[in-house]
Amino acid sequence: MQEDKETSTTGVAASSSSSVPVIALRNVCKRFPGVLALDNCQFELAAGEVHALMGENGAGKSTLMKILSGVYQRDSGDILLDGKPVEITEPRQAQALGIGIIHQELNLMNHLSAAQNIFIGREPRKAMGLFIDEDELNRQAAAIFARMRLDMDPSTPVGELTVARQQMVEIAKALSFDSRVLIMDEPTAALNNAEIAELFRIIRDLQAQGVGIVYISHKMDELRQIADRVSVMRDGKYIATVPMQETSMDTIISMMVGRALDGEQRIPPDTSRNDVVLEVRGLNRGRAIRDVSFTLRKGEILGFAGLMGAGRTEVARAIFGADPLEAGEIIIHGGKAVIKSPADAVAHGIGYLSEDRKHFGLAVGMDVQANIALSSMGRFTRVGFMDQRAIREAAQMYVRQLAIKTPSVEQQARLLSGGNQQKIVIAKWLLRDCDILFFDEPTRGIDVGAKSEIYKLLDALAEQGKAIVMISSELPEVLRMSHRVLVMCEGRITGELARADATQEKIMQLATQRESAVAS
Template structure:
């Protein structure tokens, strides 16, 4: 449970103050001396790129994680928050981007789950009191919703309102909202903002995590920017230009000089997609990919980049759209169809979707091409498998004691190379690299970059999805930027910059318009 400490005069007046908060995970300093202040009745926007530390900081405030260093003050008193219940008792509630509701229960039952009012002798649920209390919270929110309605029958926007009501049922004075409008349309956003303003008027302080710049002007009073796990600045929203906020978000120098990339503009188009759509995740996406080109896909979390790659690879079904490979229309209903058309996909989660970590190096290399190594259709040609695997170990400089080494014992960079070898053996012309250097060290990153450039020089067409802007800028011939499932802009290598990419990745208004090509 939380414990109160001495009051500090400098923190009084704030609902919440975080001071010099740090958090370490194995091998990673996730937060480094971060701070945040929240006033009563304030909407305080928390902004930063993917991986900036926003969610980690909020998980510490809501008791999911415990800080390693620093202080937390509530109403001017220093407290320890050792779990979610401690946070709730302090009046701190969080509405996660992924809603945590039970569809078969009613709205009221979801709000008070585990705390249901009981009738005489405490044996039976008091449904009448339950529904009346829920209706009272909805009335406070000026929300017209029958508390008896099963949550599974509600829209996503209404489910989010139930989550807010659930937080308010704990008498929360602080609400943390993580990307609350990600799945809402404009009318639903207007309704959410009305409720937020009503809560402001009641003195509730709101920490609002969002990447959408247009929303900041409408709803927030102040903005705190984080970058690479560090606190950068807190500025008043009205007085601060959006370009200034973007510069604070990306304001790092690029690592090393950007290499000159070969011009692939005149090369043959090997992949073209037209009007790809899948619910809210992919909205009318069209682009071309040329032979020998590295096409960078940039955007913030939830922009739809991975969803596009998975749809083209046949891992997820499409609602609409066409795919053309080497000029011919391709019907891709499954990953095996995509592989047959010469498409390879290196997932961002290589351990779950790229490798069989319990198998050895040679088995992983030949896994997608096993039919090639069958003798008389019955027996595996072990000598051919060994020779092939050893060839790719040499070609890609995979550091392993032997091809019999279990893949799980190799470093992240070498595991990634094994996945690349698997698709090279399939002789794929089109390769999707989803976060190709995530979780690997700087030296291994450099080797992956060299390998990608070599593949492009050999004529492979590459789509590289990356959340690291320096990586996108370093490697791409062109950059496509996505926001809310749409392509919001295209930049050549010459004109691309961190600021331009971030503007396109956060300008939600652009996502409503037609893509610029």
């Protein structure tokens, strides 16, 4: 009974035969200048458990895991390994204790082989230590792949592997340190469904071998499949730990955001009689874009659905002038537009929010106000000088209007959460007063609370008369937001669905309608 009492006190139910967790964090605090990032946080992980860690961006998840993996040092609190206090002051010390982390952004060298990446700096040697023993290196890597039941040649250069396979190399690297704990940060962000299934198989195999896994993700459907328990953080504080299978998603979301989110399908206004603001006819570029034609109306959110590689992003980039077209016409407000560069597109009132906001949407090293003004610098130039006061006032207006969470407009963009970075990119195009907006995967990598805010923002923009193309791989998102849905497969538009007729099943049917199947 004493053991049950202790379990209920911590709010954590052990999932292994041992009552002592392999890892326990107790009352951990971490301060950065002007910010209390972690406030008396706790976390437990049992051997052979997948423990999900959830929270909005900025909740403190990554900070807590960086303390566990030795990247940061805690200001106070305890780290227990098998019930005994340990000090972790650097990543190598965490690795020596059997704690490995697989970051969302992979840390591999493309010109080296898989085996060389796994054992870099620790290679087996021969001839009195003068030469690397490549045969032994490959043998040891192959043994780890065998443990993972992974069919991969250890001598393959990492640059020739898919992102999913590169991720497997990262996992193998962590296992090469005899890791008992693996921290996975958004591991499926760049994977397709088949690759996710393979990752989950490996995770379950590692579970069976007693490895404890911390799984950080915003994807609720994945967590249902793979997680035993979920711990929720909010604003740098620990909220609760609950069993995954016995807890509703609404409950978890409410814990994450501190409020209930409106998940109901809204009924958008009818836009079918609104003016056509954009029409494209017969766009072609190799096999990426094949005879694509569609219209977009004022105040409409037009959803673009399809599988990876269907050509949706290629169409958006071509219309925006980022990639050349071989044929086709672009008509804006009834007049033919010649768009050969992004500058031409912007001049015609088109804005494009890339799916890769950090590389193509933001200058992450610049501050918030500079990013917001980036596409409108001409209006802030006075006789050759920048009007910094006007830039600051404009940025502050959009920070208030879009509820961007930032200490000030002088804060560097890289220090903000993904959801707030996305809002900065939106603010940039609103300041430019674009009336046609392409949103490419607008909620990728952001949490449910920020998603809800982005949805409300898109609705508000449409109500103001902005015409929006929303490209998304999340079918519930497409169905929730779109007035109409266009579906693409292999560079072609394979169908159009009215909102009332659109279902996930119909979209997937059109998304897999390959040309050979159509012809037969």
